[in-house]
Amino acid sequence: MSFGRAFVPVAELGTLDRLRAAAMRIDWVPDLGSRIGSLEWWRGAATCAALCATAVVLAPPIAYPILGSAPAPLSGSDRDEARAQAIAPLAWGADTGRHMAANDLVVPLAEAPERPIEERTATIGHGDSLGAVLQRAGLSERDAQDAVVLIAGAVPLGDLTAGKQIPMTLGRRPNKTVARPLEALALRARFDLELSLKRVGDTLVLSRQVIAIDNTPLRIQGLVGSSLYRSARAAGIPAKVVESYIRAINSKFAIGQIGSGDRYDFVIDRKRAATGETQIGNLLFAGLDHGSKKTQLVQWNDGTWYEATGQAERQGTFTMPVSMARVTSSFGMRFHPLLGFTRMHKGIDIGTPWGTPIHAPADGTIVYAGRSGGYGNYIKMAHGGNIVTCYGHLSRFASRSGQRVSRGQIIGYSGNSGLSTGPHLHWEVLRGGVAVNPRGFSFSSIATLSGEQLRAFKAKVAGLLAVKPGA
Structure with a gap:
């Protein structure tokens, strides 16, 4: 028993089979880029020439075009229907598309209707009065006066600084000849107080929302580097606070003596509201590690920068007591x-x-x-x-x-x-x-604190030094 194809000796094959076997052993399409001029190369060139000649013989004649059928052009209503469903470029006018005429359900309007409510925001400018700001935002004189009276009863109007924004909601009005009524108003009167006005019937009602405030100071320490000012500003300290720090330190020694290896220490007044806002205040503590010397200055109630020991050195010159002096x-x-x-x-x-x-x-x-x-x-x-x-x-x-x-x-x-x-x-x-x-x-x-003032001052110094950096 045998498996697979049976082996047949060449001597037993016919003449045609022997020729077919011999042709299969020949490489008819060799690489024409190699062995140029050899017998194999010429055989490959002959194969390529034969294939090209066969393609030319079998190809249709070039002089006679291939006939095809084209649809007849549309006209009349068929053309309009096809154009209504087409998309034309803007350069051609783009006047295609189907339009439907209005039926009996469409009622023409004499004028466009107004929005039922409008959301607006008023901003207090320098020298602005609150009433003028509200009227400029679209409130009637009566609504503006009522709002001013309610707000003035909660906070002094002088506390409303320029740049403060007042979001408000105006309601529907009977016609365009009158101002929209004030429906609601929100005002951040202070950092710890938010006021809101809401219309109940025909009356505006004021509500107060007290905001919890965290008064933990902010402490920032760092290396002076190539520039004290730039290093402190890069740490996120406001420019005015950095300027106050430089003035305080300059009262002890020249700023030019500060080296790149010295370390600064800022403690800044900071308020954080429960709503997420942060308010940075004045500089409370100015510290500097200058080599082996440590400088610690704290500003007291009289505005003077005292050392941690409670002493302050004051230097200066007198100005002339009269102007244009001679x-x-x-x-x-x-x-x-x-x-x-x-x-x-x-x-x-x-x-x-x-x-x-x-x-x-x-x-x-x-x-x-x-x-x-x-x-x-x-x-x-x-x-x-x-x-x-x-x-x-x-x-x-x-x-x-x-x-x-x-x-x-x-x-x-x-x-x-x-x-x-x-x-x-x-x-x-x-x-x-x-x-x-x-x-x-x-x-x-040299000014020196003593008695109760000194005890209060040292308690303040201890509290500021207890603040953790970045807390």
Whole structure:
């Protein structure tokens, strides 16, 4: 028994079979790109020529086109029907498509109907009143006045800052000649309070929603790097807070001394509302690790930046007490024009027109304001650190004894009282009771907190240092 095809010797095959077997062993389509000129190549070229000749012989004649049938062009109603279902390019007019005429169910309108309600948003601008803003948004004068009265009863209208947005809903009106009625209004009056107005019948009703606020400060620390300002801004600290930090640190040493390896420490007032908003406030703590020196400054209630120990060094210069100043007599020995002999002139005389306002050159307290011999009307003001300034020959006073004044505040008016040859201001500066030249005078004093203020200050410092960075 045998499996598969039986083996047949070549000698037993017929002549035709032997030729077929021999032809199958020949490669009739060799690669014409290789062995060019060989017997196999010429055999392949002959095969290619034979195939091309066969294709030419069997192909239809080129001179005679192939006939086909074309549909007859449409006309009349058939053309219109086909065009109505076609899509024409815009360049051809695009006037295709089927249109249906209106039937009896279609009623023509005299005018387009209005929306039943409208959602609008009003924005308070600089110098805007709330009533004007609401009327500009489309409310009637009566609705605007009613809304202003209700809101004013909840919060002072002055607390509504510019840029605040007021979303509102206006209802349907009987005709286009009257304003739409106010249906609802929402107003974020304060960070912790939201007001809403809603119409109930013909009356607007106010409701208050108190928003829970978290007052945990924000603490941010980082490396100074190539620029303190850029590094702090890249950490997300507002520009105004960075500027406050630089001013505070600059009171201790020059900003140019800060190195790239130093580390800054900010504690900023922050409020977080339960609704998700965050409000960044003022700088509370300014810290800097400068090499082995650690600087920690905290701003107290008087606006002064104190060290963590409760001390603050104040440095500065006095500004001229009158504008457009012209010094007529300098500090030092001089011949007195009225007494007729040479003596020490303890201040400088500034020529001014009668009644010129006199401004405080720095913060201080009025020690005395009254008559004082040859000085005439006289003011004496203490600035701390055993520094006192005096002002003579005034025409009248704008301050009183014991009053606390700020830099630039008017304390009196120049005149010609006392021993004086004409309207002017006599200005003296005393340090420790000794007269010094007021021109170019610079001062330095140390303020120290004590008692209850010191205890409250240290408690504030401890609370700020306990804030975790990034919390």
